[in-house]
Structures are given as structure tokens and as C-alpha cells.
Amino acid sequence: MRVQAFILAALIGACSSTGSKGQSELADLTGEIDKLSKDLTAGKADIQKALAEHDAIVGNTDGNFVGHYKKFSSAIETVEKDRKGISERIEKVKAAAEPYFSRWRDENSKITDPGLRDRDSKNMANSRARYDEIFKAGDAAKAAYEPLMKTLKDHRQFWSNNLNAESAAQMKADSEKLGKDADALYGLIDKVVDTARKYNESVAMRVKPPPPAEPAKEPAKQ
Secondary structure, three states: OHHHHHHHHHHHHHHHHHOOHHHHHHHHHHHHHHHHHHHHHHHHHHHHHHHHHHHHHHOOOOOOHHHHHHHHHHHHHHHHHHHHHHHHHHHHHHHHHHHHHHHHHHHHOOOOOHHHHHHHHHHHHHHHHHHHHHHHHHHHHHHHHHHHHHHHHHHHHHHOOOOOHHHHHOOHHHHHHHHHHHHHHHHHHHHHHHHHHHHHHHOOOOOOOOOOOOOOOOOOOO
16 A cells, blocks of 8 residues: 555656646757757858859859859758758648647537637637648748759759859859749748747747836835
């Protein structure tokens, strides 16, 4: 009996220290969302590196076409790897969200007070809407990756057998379009990161407490 009592006490203590299953699932979800933001930020930086090497070729900054081409080609491979990693991360976020929102829906029905249950339903709908905004922006960013990667790979292929001052200069107009496409993708990436940040802040379970209220000032003596 003593052993059983000890085990029961340990289980109760574990539950009270770790919080509810829903809170644990929310922590997993926000953790994956935070990782998605970091992946996107790193991916943006890698695109910028690829374009910097592309511009160095087009602008003939130092005459080292081969050196910049090697870096440009390597950077494209990194961006491609980033793109696949971001897609995989998005799937992980979705996988973390499904059990969380499913559990919330199921447990909402356990609230006996109608007013409180309705309030919880509204909170759930609001949280879900904020979460869905992440994927609306994410889908747009994923779509914007496609034409950019296609152009980068085409330019790499164009220079693969004919890289010199003339062929580099021929890509100036194409380079301007590439820059515009990249700027559009940067904006979409920034939107995903900002939306993800706002969602995580809205559901945060650990926040900085508000400052203590200042004591009321006594009225000035006349």
C-alpha cells in the first residue's frame, strides 16, 4: 500500500509540475513555429548571399568571374536546401497544431457553464484564425520561391559554358527582374516571421509581468 501511495503521489506531483496536456501541446506548437521563423530568416540571408555573388558577376566587380560563379553555384544549392527544409518545417508545425486544436475542441464541451464555454469557443476561434494566417503567408512565400529558384538555376546554366565580361553584362536586365522577385519573396518571408511572432506572443504562457501600480499621489496642500 505504501508503494502504491508513493506512486500515486508521484504521478499527481508530475501532473501539477508539468501542466495540462493541452499546455504541453501548445508549447510544442509554439516551439515549431519559432523554429520556422528562424529557418525563414536564415533562408532569406542565404538568398541575399546568392544574389550578392550574382551581382558580382553581372557587375564585374573584380574580374574574378570563376570565383564568384563557384560561390554563386554553391549558394544556389544552399537556398534549395533551405527551401526544402522550410517546407518540412511547415509540415512539422501542422503536425503539432492538429492534436492541440483537436484536444481544445473536445475539451471545450467539458465546460459546464454555457457562458464560459462560449467564451472559450471564441478564444479558440481567435487563436485558430491567427494560426491560419501563418500558413496563408507561408503558402505565398513557398510559391514565390519557385520562380526565383528557376531564374537562379537558369542563370547558372547560362554561364556554365560561357562566362566572360560579355556574357556577364548580357544578364543585367535579367538581374533587375531577379532583384524584384527576390524583394517580393523577402516581403513574404518577413510577413510569415511577423505573423508567427504575433501568434506566439498572443498565446504565450510565460510573459513579463506588468509593472506595479504607482501609489496614488496625495493632493497638493492649498
